[in-house]
Amino acid sequence: MARKTGSHSEITGPKIKQAALELFARHGFAAVTMRQIAARVGVQAGAIYNYTPDKQALLFDLLHGHMADLLTRWAQEHVPHDPVAALDHFVAFHLDFHIRRPELVFISYMELRNLTEENFKAIEEKRSRYEKIVYDMILKGVRSGDFQVPDAKITSFALIAMLTGVVDWFREDGRLSSDELTRQYCALARQTLGVNAPA
Amino acid sequence: MARKTGSHSEITGPKIKQAALELFARHGFAAVTMRQIAARVGVQAGAIYNYTPDKQALLFDLLHGHMADLLTRWAQEHVPHDPVAALDHFVAFHLDFHIRRPELVFISYMELRNLTEENFKAIEEKRSRYEKIVYDMILKGVRSGDFQVPDAKITSFALIAMLTGVVDWFREDGRLSSDELTRQYCALARQTLGVNAPA
DNA sequence: ATATTAACTGAACCAGCGTTCAGATCAATC
DNA sequence: GATTGATCTGAACGCTGGTTCAGTTAATAT
Structure with a gap:
């Protein structure tokens, strides 16, 4: 047959994704050329097409993988039943996940x-699915009386933003x-959701 | 001399800015061509260069004008001395200014x-100048005891976001x-800043 | 009427784009 | 050592980008 060990494909493939990610984040998708991506990988532009059908797919795979990763990981989380504890848990999860992947x-x-x-x-x-998670979490806390907010929908947007x-x-x-960041934002999120607010 | 009344320049100039704004907002700066902008104005691409030195200046003028407008208008506002009233005032101003110019x-x-x-x-x-306004406002309320926040700097970022x-x-x-939006966000902002929070 | 000139056209320039592909390269196999 | 096939090169393709500019148009002033 042909090469298996020593094959470059398992190296070049991820390198292309990484290079595309960094360049898209820095200069924007439309401003980045296939030749720039190739140069960063140390390869000619044509070689990229062994790994992706076109530039659009390169972008889509990055975004889709990111959202899939986000939803998968949240699904694996063990969320407390108490609304306030659940809020803390979500804040910690969201911050941790996002600050680890600023470019994505x-x-x-x-x-x-x-x-x-x-x-x-x-x-x-996929984005809507994630937003619904936040909305449902807030709604639950409002119904139990743990949260006090002017409007659950608006508050969910504000919290995510x-x-x-x-x-x-x-x-x-x-x-x-x-760690410090998480602590600060847990406190801030509690205030925003009106935890312990006067009835 | 030449034309004054009936001159198109006072019409075409603003039309180019407006077309550029709409297209940049929809498709992104790098993805928009001078020919697209020209077509929207009803003119050939070359004509644009009577009004702007290049594409970059078209973008810069939009952004710079926007920030200058923001700062100028805030400077004209009459801000209450009471920290909570000042917060309400700022929220109303910021929302009003921003939702009127979503593309910008x-x-x-x-x-x-x-x-x-x-x-x-x-x-x-210019952006830093605006952020400082928010930071100072929060700091003042914290010092007077009207606001209770984990960290003034973080809270200023969170509020703006x-x-x-x-x-x-x-x-x-x-x-x-x-109006309703403003009311909701004034309430939300107060909660976020810990107005009436337990000491 | 004629002269003047701001405003615009239409065509061109060239650099660079995404993409393709015939051929070179070379590790793994026989 | 010959064969194979995955991997990559290098050059090309057609096209479009921002920008320039000689020339046309038409509203004003004389």
């Missing part, structure tokens, strides 16, 4: 409009450790 | 990386009026 979070928000309509729908569907916004400024080597 | 808000966040380094710095400087995130989903003709 970035392009998942920025490059949606560079997706084919069909590809866009696939991502959108303020948590995800962290990747815009947080740096692993900054003045704040990720 | 959008590209001001998305297209920063398509700016020249020099142009980027100019925008960044959750307010600005509104443009991602708010529609003028949706289920929520902009």
Whole structure:
């Protein structure tokens, strides 16, 4: 047959994905060329097409993999029954997952409009699933009386926005450790959801 | 001399800016061509260069004008001395200003990386000025004892993120009026900043 | 009427794009 | 050592991008 051990494909493939991720995050999908990606991998542009049908698929695979990863990992979490504990748990999970992948979070928000309509729908569907998780969590706490919010839907958007916004400024080597970050945002999230608020 | 009344320049100029804004917001700066912008104005691509030196300047003028407008308008506001009233005032101002210009808000966040380094710095400087306004406002309330937050800096980022995130989903003709939106977010912001929180 | 000139056209320029593909390369197999 | 086939090169393809510019158009001033 042909090579198995010593084959480059198991190296080049991931390297292409990684290079595409970094370049898309830095310059934006439309501004990045296949030749730039190839150069970063140390290969000619044509070689990329052994690993992806086209540039669009390169973007889609990154975004789709990211969302699939997010949902899979959340499904594996053991969520406490108490609404306040569940909130803390979610905040910790969301922050941890997102600050570990700043580039993916970035392009998942920025490059949606560079997706084919069909590809866009696939991502959108997964995103909605995640937003529903947050909404349901808030609703449960409101019904039990643990949370007090003006509007559950709005609050779910606000909570996600303020948590995800962290990747815009947080740096692993900054003045704040990720543990400290989580603690601060748990407190902030509790306040936002009106935990212990006067009836 | 030549034409004054009936001159098209006072019409075409703004039309180009408007077309560029809409297209940049929809497809992204890098994905939009000068020919697309020209077509929307009803003119040939070459004509655009009577109004802007290049494509980059088209983007920069939009972003810079937006930030300048934001700062100018805030400077004209009459801010109450009481920290809680000041917070309400800011929330109302920020929401009103931003939901009236969703495209500008959008590209001001998305297209920063398509700016020249020099142009980027100019925008960044204005953005920092605005963030400082929020930070100072929070700090003042913390010192007076009206606000209770885990960390003033983090809270300022969180507040801006959750307010600005509104443009991602708010529609003028949706289920929520902009008045109602403001009321909800004033309440949410108060909770987030720990107004009336137990000491 | 004529001259003037701002505003615009239409065609061109060239660099660069995504993508293709015939052929070179070379580790694994026989 | 010859064969095989996955992997990659290097050059090319057709096309489109931003930008330029000589020339046309038409509203004003004289």
